[in-house]
Amino acid sequence: MGTLSSLMDLSREALMADQAALNVTAGNVANQNTPGYTRQVVSWQQTDAVTLSGQVYSTGITSTALSQRSRILEQRVQQQTQTHAQSGALESALQQVENIFGLTSSATSVSLTALGSATDAFFNSFSALEANPSDAATRQGVLAAANNLVSVFNSSASQLAQVASGLNRQIVSVTGQINTLTATIASLNRQIAHTDPQTDAGVLEDQRQYAITQLSQYVGLDQMTTEANGITLTTSNGALLVSGSQSYAMNTTLAAGTIHVLAGGGGQDVTSGLTGGQLGGILEARDQKLPGYASALDSLAYGIGTAVNAQNALGVDGSGNPGTAIFTLPPTAAGAAASIQVATSDPQAVAVAAPGEGSAGNSNAIALAELATANLVGTQTATGFLASFLGQIGNDTAGAATNNTVQQATLTQLTSQRNALSGVSLDEEASNLTQYQRSYEAAAKVFSIVNTIMASALNLGVETTVA
Secondary structure, three states: OHHHHHHHHHHHHHHHHHHHHHHHHHHHHHOOOOOOOOOEEEEEEEOOEEEEOOEEEEOOEEEEEEEOOOHHHHHHHHHHHHHHHHHHHHHHHHHHHHHHHOOOOOOOOHHHOHHHHHHHHHHHHHHHHHHOOOOHHHHHHHHHHHHHHHHHHHHHHHHHHHHHHHHHHHHHHHHHHHHHHHHHHHHHHHHHHHHOOOOOOOHHHHHHHHHHHHHHOOOOEEEEEEHHHEEEEEEOOOOEEEEOOEEOOOEEEEEOOEEEEEEOOOOEEOHHHOOOHHHHHHHHHHHHHHHHHHHHHHHHHHHHHHHHHHHHHOOEOOOOOEOOOOEEOOOOOOOHHHHOEEOOOOHHHOOOEOOOOOOOOOHHHHHHHHHHHOOOEOOEOHHHHHHHHHHHHHHHHHHHHHHHHHHHHHHHHHHHHHHHHHOOOHHHHHHHHHHHHHHHHHHHHHHHHHHHHHHHHHOOOOOOOOO
16 A cells, blocks of 8 residues: 555656646746746756665655856856947947048048038139239138138037037936946845845846846946855946945036046946946047047147148238238137137238239239148148048048947857857747656556556455545
8 A cells, every 4th residue: 555655646746747847848938038038947856765664765756947047158148248339339429420521431532521622622712812813702712711611620520529428418328227227136136145045046047137238238347146146246447336235326427528437335436447338338439539539620720720820921911911810729729620710701811912022912822822732730731631530530430330240240149159058949848848748648647547546445346436
């Protein structure tokens, strides 16, 4: 009788284990498209045996669900997500700069850009003045060309400032997203510590890993596993974001018109050291690329304006007086593109003649026209400097685009490797479902047979209605 009881217990435990396995398969299928879900597999374990009166008794097997995750692969995906997000944010910002100057992949000629065209037209207006130095309309044409050049400089500088302002707004928005996710991760740390401090936490850990991957899109992270299955997160330069069940919010502050990022328990300024994620790309564009572009634009405006003012001062204007400045400029190149203006509306202010030539002279107009081929910005002509400047923007943008493509390919490869381990395959689940169903049916059959034998034994083989 004891043997039959043991056999019934074995079949009952098998039924329970098979049912648990079926539930695992059903959960995998149901969560195939759930973001961050990690496939679970069934682990079978034999229960401990007990020896009584020389007889060995066992209740059979049990089954548990194990998440198929690799912490190494997860971290590699997170790190690559940070790199890809940074390159994408940088590319997006540089494309905005390209649009300011009218650069495209198919049209990179300096003369086709608004600034190149305005520069050429301005110096060409002096060439036109050589042939007809006393013509008022031609003189007015010089001022019109100067005003157009100034307008392009002002507009370009303003648009660069708008790009920087837009990046500042993005920083504020991104830090808000970061704070939401770090609070979520800290909450999941707390739940995991209370429920599964020593083992894989299943769905809770899936949710935490998904939140960390999302966080990786916004900022570069360093991750450490701690006791009670917890995770500590810091920024790439060491500022604390999450420690156990505590999150540390990022804040922003405005200093000299620029948004700075504060992080960690003490709220230290971490702006200069942040890398990775969208935040890293935004800061790279704002603090490393844009200042160089703005400085180059200022140098060009200051170089042209200073040279033209100096040459005009060497001539004689239409009223017989010494020439004066054509442009108003700041004392240094800083801010020149934004502040340069035409100093006069009087066409007679253009000093066409050299001293002693009279009103019909054109020597100074020739000298002004020759500034087009003179070194006005360092050792470069205005056109040569502009070509280098625009070429740098184009190269930076193309390099960022290429890098982003490479980073995307690497991320795709790593994600595929992770999904091969952790993703749900419906074909595999269908096979498992068939296997567990057949095992369940076999255990049920054994249970039914044992039940029939026990009923027959209890009734001494007499057929009755009692089972």
